[in-house]
Amino acid sequence: MKDDQTRSYRKRYETHTDKPGTYDPNNLLSSLINTLNLKNDAALSRALEVAPPVISKIRHGRLPVGASLLIRMQEVSNMSIQQLRTLMGDRRRKFRISDKQYKPGRENSGPQA
Template sequence: MNTTSASADPGKNQVNEQETYDPNHLLDSLIEKLHLKNDAALARALEVAPPVISKLRHHRLPVGASLLIQMQEISDLKIKELRALMGDHRDKFRMGGHHLKSKDA
């Protein structure tokens, strides 16, 4: 019998996050909030190529920080609200240690 808790298995949380991650809800919410017609109009509003929106919808491209910032600027929604719309409910983001090292070090 396995008595290991879910918190002891770091991969388990990752799987749960992937199951709830859905950029389609975020994209659809932005289209509705901004009164846009379709994905092409959203791509123009976000100043990205239309294939970017398609790749987001089909989970071939993650919603990155720069795109989230652009979404925030055009929608006036907070980053936390945008993340929640796509199912990302993490309290903190962690960057790998290589990002924190000084260039002089």
Template sequence: MKIATIPSASIIKELHEPETYDPAHLLDALIEKLGLKNDAALSRILSVTQTAISKIRHRQSPVGAAMLIRMHEESELTIAELRSLLGDRRKKFRIGTVYNKPKEN
């Protein structure tokens, strides 16, 4: 049985938040927090392929919403904390300009 714990602010600060977008930093922080050895172990915990983790680490694939949710479920870090570790400094997540365009007549 998994016991829920609330991560303290000191744990987040110890993970050294990056100044710019850095998905490798997020993955390294998760590996450290979860006590794992490598990307392969992280992929098993997150139920994704090692290729998916490798593509995220090398910026060939974005960290999508579903991946952030899985990371949250396993690490118990909030989505905001995960985004901060990723280097995402936006106050709000924006879906995109396609949804905000006014209809043209």
């Protein structure tokens, strides 16, 4: 099941880059470590104020770089969001967000009277 999820994740993000196969958050994480003069992923997780497993999951393709983490990276590194996105291979000019992401379903709407 996890392999299917990982493949689905990679497929979703590879289809959003100009050249499929170029999405690589490892480049982003390594660049941040170098820019911030840090020693390793643990130091990066402390600098970004996230748990170390978050960095590991991003590095291994099990978790995407979310918007809040990208903003935190921008705050810590003083690099633009565009620069950070370019480092990880995301070269989209526009983002499209599904309406489904913001519409609560019946199960999320709370108790029914």
